[in-house]
Amino acid sequence: VTVTTVPSGLTMVVTYNGSTTIPSAVGNYAVVATVNDTNYQGSASGTLVITGVTQSIDLEPGWNLVSFNIIPSSSAVADVLDSIEGKYSLVYGWDASSSSSNWLRFDPNVGYGNTLTELDQAMGFWIYMTQEATLTVIGTQPVTTQIDLSITAGGWNLIGFPAQLSAELPDILTSIEDDYSLIFAYHVADTSDPWKVFDIDAPVWSNDLTEMAPGWGYWIFVTDNTSLTVSYE
Numbered sequence: 001v002t003v004t005t006v007p008s009g010l011t012m013v014v015t016y017n018g019s020t021t022i023p024s025a026v027g028n029y030a031v032v033a034t035v036n037d038t039n040y041q042g043s044a045s046g047t048l049v050i051t052g053v054t055q056s057i058d059l060e061p062g063w064n065l066v067s068f069n070i071i072p073s074s075s076a077v078a079d080v081l082d083s084i085e086g087k088y089s090l091v092y093g094w095d096a097s098s099s100s101s102n103w104l105r106f107d108p109n110v111g112y113g114n115t116l117t118e119l120d121q122a123m124g125f126w127i128y129m130t131q132e133a134t135l136t137v138i139g140t141q142p143v144t145t146q147i148d149l150s151i152t153a154g155g156w157n158l159i160g161f162p163a164q165l166s167a168e169l170p171d172i173l174t175s176i177e178d179d180y181s182l183i184f185a186y187h188v189a190d191t192s193d194p195w196k197v198f199d200i201d202a203p204v205w206s207n208d209l210t211e212m213a214p215g216w217g218y219w220i221f222v223t224d225n226t227s228l229t230v231s232y233e
Contacts, residue, residue: 057135057215059084059127065186067124067160069214069232070139075118077106083136084129091116092126094158096150121162122147124217144231149176149222157220162230166213169198179226184219185209 016023055068072080077091085108093104093116104116119125122145145162161167170177183198196209212218 060188065217067217068137069162072139084133087133090128096157124158179224182221
């Protein structure tokens with residue numbers, strides 16, 4: 001059986017009758033390909049094609065606050081950002097569950113000491129671009145993503161929005177409407193006013209952040225420990 005992926009960059013593990021060794025003889029084999037903990041099965045008489053998805057995020061020179069909405073084939077930071085290698089210099093994440101060491105850093109130019117080791121679809125992250133580029137992430141679609149929100153770090157959480165389409169505020173956060181008060185986004189391309197804010201207690205007309213959209217990262221201030229479930233569809 002021939003096992004291929006679309007796009008070609010998906011990382012998978014293929015077993016033949018439970019072994020990762022490709023058979024040297026013709027015969028009947030149970031072929032299982034695993035991508036992001038999901039098993040796909042095929043027979044030795046045909047071709048097993050595993051189809052993934054890609055997301056493209058346009059990045060501007062300087063600091064960008066972004067996220068992605070698919071489960072990456074590999075969550076290792078350097079792998080996720082492979083398409084923009086050499087075009088960024090720093091990446092920062094935020095650990096809201098820690099009471100002290102909240103900032104996590106990845107510097108592609110050092111071989112050790114990085115505290116940010118993985119990126120997934122639940123996370124928002126800061127990335128400093130040395131030039132304009134497009135980040136292309138390869139992976140599979142989540143069904144739903146649960147994002148845990150904590151008050152441990154003073155209430156601030158840095159999250160992604162792993163949905164397929166944009167959703168209006170405050171409707172998309174109805175399930176946690178009693179547990180948050182502020183949301184910030186940073187749109188680097190808007191040089192005159194990059195910070196966008198949604199205040200749940202402010203008049204509607206005063207908020208310039210009106211929706212959450214895939215590709216952006218968000219700071220959200222919560223007043224209680226809670227979790228937000230985002231459906232991809």
